[in-house]
Amino acid sequence: xxxxxxxxxxxxxxxxxxxxxxxxxxxxxxxxxxxxxxxxxxxxxxxxxxxxxxxxxxxxxxxxxxxxxxxxxxxxxxxxxxxxxxxxxxxxxxxxxxxxxxxxxxxxxxxxxxxxxxxxxxxxxxxxxxxxxxxxxxxxxxxxxxxxxxxxxxxxxxxxxxxxxxxxxxxxxxxxxxxxxxxxxxxxxxxxxxxxxxxxxxxxxxxxxxxxxxxxxxxxxxxxxxxxxxxxxxxxxxxxxxxxxxxxxxxxxxxxxxxxxxxxxxxxxxxxxxxxxxxxxxxxxxxxxxxx
Amino acid sequence: xxxxxxxxxxxxxxxxxxxxxxxxxxxxxxxxxxxxxxxxxxxxxxxxxxxxxxxxxxxxxxxxxxxxxxxxxxxxxxxxxxxxxxxxxxxxxxxxxxxxxxxxxxxxxxxxxxxxxxxxxxxxxxxxxxxxxxxxxxxxxxxxxxxxxxxxxxxxxxxxxxxxxxxxxxxxxxxxxxxxxxxxxxxxxxxxxxxxxxxxxxxxxxxxxxxxxxxxx
Numbered sequence: 392x393x394x395x396x397x398x399x400x401x402x403x404x405x406x407x408x409x410x411x412x413x414x415x416x417x418x419x420x421x422x423x424x425x426x427x428x429x430x431x432x433x434x435x436x437x438x439x440x441x442x443x444x445x446x447x448x449x450x451x452x453x454x455x456x457x458x459x460x461x462x463x464x465x466x467x468x469x470x471x472x473x474x475x476x477x478x479x480x481x482x483x484x485x486x487x488x489x490x491x492x493x494x495x496x497x498x499x500x501x502x503x504x505x506x507x508x509x510x511x512x513x514x515x516x517x518x519x520x521x522x523x524x525x526x527x528x529x530x531x532x533x534x535x536x537x538x539x540x541x542x543x544x545x546x547x548x549x550x551x552x553x554x555x556x557x558x559x560x561x562x563x564x565x566x567x568x569x570x571x572x573x574x575x576x577x578x579x580x581x582x583x584x585x586x587x588x589x590x591x592x593x594x595x596x597x598x599x600x601x602x603x604x605x606x607x608x609x610x611x612x613x614x615x616x617x618x619x620x621x622x623x624x625x626x627x628x629x630x631x632x633x634x635x636x637x638x639x640x641x642x643x644x645x646x647x648x649x650x651x652x653x654x655x656x657x658x659x660x661x662x663x664x665x666x667x668x669x670x671x672x673x674x675x676x677x678x679x680x681x682x683x
Numbered sequence: 684x685x686x687x688x689x690x691x692x693x694x695x696x697x698x699x700x701x702x703x704x705x706x707x708x709x710x711x712x713x714x715x716x717x718x719x720x721x722x723x724x725x726x727x728x729x730x731x732x733x734x735x736x737x738x739x740x741x742x743x744x745x746x747x748x749x750x751x752x753x754x755x756x757x758x759x760x761x762x763x764x765x766x767x768x769x770x771x772x773x774x775x776x777x778x779x780x781x782x783x784x785x786x787x788x789x790x791x792x793x794x795x796x797x798x799x800x801x802x803x804x805x806x807x808x809x810x811x812x813x814x815x816x817x818x819x820x821x822x823x824x825x826x827x828x829x830x831x832x833x834x835x836x837x838x839x840x841x842x843x844x845x846x847x848x849x850x851x852x853x854x855x856x857x858x859x860x861x862x863x864x865x866x867x868x869x870x871x872x873x874x875x876x877x878x879x880x881x882x883x884x885x886x887x888x889x890x891x892x893x894x895x896x897x898x899x900x
Binding site for chain 1: 685686687690691693694752756759760765766767770847848849850852856857859860861862863864865866868
């Protein structure tokens with residue numbers, strides 16, 4: 392009897408929590424009286440004015456030039472043979488392909504590494520943030536994937552290396568790299584501001600940082616953000632930009648809230664607790680694409 | 684929601700196994716280690732007592748997450764050793780050392796709660812020191828400390844989520860990954876239910892054990 396009662400209580404708790412979750416998802420659209428789940432996609436838009444452009448590249452341990460060159464060479468070869476474009480075009484990676492900066496014609500004259508030219512006994516360890524879709528995240532089937540992971544696997548396959556994924560906590564990426572638990576940091580990492588910290592591989596994306604707002608909000612320009620609450624994920628390029636080049640803009644905000652993940656920030660935006668999110672456009676597009 | 688329910692529950696169940704592994708090994712090692720720490724803490728040789736006091740102060744006075752980081756990255760930064768494949772060991776060491784300190788203090792509280800008169804009475808009745816401990820002190824000790832130990836063990840179930848700092852895929856880390864992928868809070872709700880069930884089992888077992896020790900009534 393007591394057990395039954397406890398199970399009942401547990402179930403009630405679960406339903407109560409579920410009910411709460413449901414409310415937060417729709418509360419952000421005061422304009423929409425009847426919330427149409429399909430229409431949510433269009434409910435979040437980027438401001439036309441951008442925060443700035445930053446480039447994504449692969450970070451290797453200082454002094455690992457040879458490894459960086461090998462990986463960069465293989466990526467160029469994959470760009471030339473079309474594999475790179477094919478990976479970028481996967482629908483689940485949202486807008487990624489619009490921001491890539493590698494074109495086959497750029498490497499037409501270069502001597503690129505041959506397929507299978509790597510040391511087959513070598514296992515390349517890719518360090519990545521497992522919570523950063525669409526670059527590296529958990530897929531529908533529970534395995535790790537994402538744009539950066541796909542490209543890295545393709546590189547290893549091209550060179551004939553073994554592949555090992557090392558998911559890590561982004562806050563401690565440098566310690567993991569220095570302690571050699573991985574060979575590189577490769578999950579949408581911004582090069583700007585970190586030029587001297589790593590030996591850099593190829594720059595593969597010019598990622599635009601923007602401001603994501605609800606479509607029905609009155610914010611239309613960066614100046615409208617004055618006095619508003621803006622969310623950002625800790626340690627991201629958007630966060631660094633707001634502390635660096637865009638510090639003057641950040642000072643006009645009512646508050647700049649730092650989140651552990653963009654997911655929580657986005658839920659806060661949906662719930663109407665914050666007014667905007669500063670985020671790179673590819674990650675933002677992914678968030679909006681899943682919000683239904 | 685595009686990830687199937689079954690996949691989500693399977694992945695989180697897998698995470699729960701990792702969580703249980705941390706939990707079981709920590710309990711297994713820290714309960715006995717706590718006795719040793721308690722004995723050292725009560726040692727009459729002052730330097731040993733001081734060192735143990737400092738150890739307990741550090742373990743209780745710094746966040747467990749920082750301790751985990753220190754155990755994991757310490758060997759590399761201090762000695763330049765390779766830490767490949769050492770992740771899980773570091774987590775178990777970190778949790779065990781931390782919880783042993785708490786358990787030691789709980790044990791000490793239990794022992795010091797027993798009035799001196801009982802030792803004197805035992806002495807008068809001709810009990811040896813060992814007999815006094817096992818026949819008179821220990822049976823009362825276990826009874827007194829059990830509720831505090833239950834508290835600590837339940838806290839441990841929830842503390843296992845701190846292993847995320849070392850990117851160990853325990854249940855909460857998996858919940859976070861699925862939440863990031865789905866931009867949904869649902870995985871957290873599932874995580875709450877998983878923790879609740881686990882703690883309910885722990886509380887149930889501990890209650891049973893307490894009943895077992897419910898003598899002197």
